[in-house]
Amino acid sequence: MRRGPRYRLRTWLREHAPEPLSRLFPPGSRDCGEHEWFPADDATDRCWHCLVGVRPHRPVPIDPDSGVWQGLREAARSGDSGSQRIVLRMMAEHEAYEAVIAADMRETAGRLDLDPSAFDRQASNAAETSEWLTEAAERVARS
Numbered sequence: 001m002r003r004g005p006r007y008r009l010r011t012w013l014r015e016h017a018p019e020p021l022s023r024l025f026p027p028g029s030r031d032c033g034e035h036e037w038f039p040a041d042d043a044t045d046r047c048w049h050c051l052v053g054v055r056p057h058r059p060v061p062i063d064p065d066s067g068v069w070q071g072l073r074e075a076a077r078s079g080d081s082g083s084q085r086i087v088l089r090m091m092a093e094h095e096a097y098e099a100v101i102a103a104d105m106r107e108t109a110g111r112l113d114l115d116p117s118a119f120d121r122q123a124s125n126a127a128e129t130s131e132w133l134t135e136a137a138e139r140v141a142r143s
């Protein structure tokens with residue numbers, strides 16, 4: 001009986017074994033069951049663990065609590081140009097992500113037939129918008 005997603009050990013070995021040993025552990029050919037994505041290029045995201053996981057690229061938000069983000073930001077602040085490039089790219093991704101969320105919210109507000117001017121007044125950021133829209137949807141559901 002299988003517990004949890006496939007190929008995690010293989011991914012770990014690929015990341016930790018030295019070249020050329022790491023090439024003995026390619027991503028699995030079957031669906032891993034729980035894809036974890038990375039941007040393969042500007043148009044495509046791929047799963048770390050399997051070859052089945054492929055999707056059109058979606059922008060991802062920055063996780064401010066992640067050690068990777070904090071380390072990169074620190075290095076960028078101290079003048080490391082490689083880190084500065086990555087931080088700028090991540091911030092652009094984050095903005096694109098917020099734009100996607102905001103467009104989603106507008107579309108949902110449209111479907112619920114809510115007043116778009118109320119939306120603009122209420123929505124100064126995506127989190128607030130989400131909260132407001134949830135409340136609005138609950139009001140509509142109750143009425």
Ligand SMILES: [Zn+2]
Binds near residue numbers: 034035048049
């Ligand atoms: Zn996968």
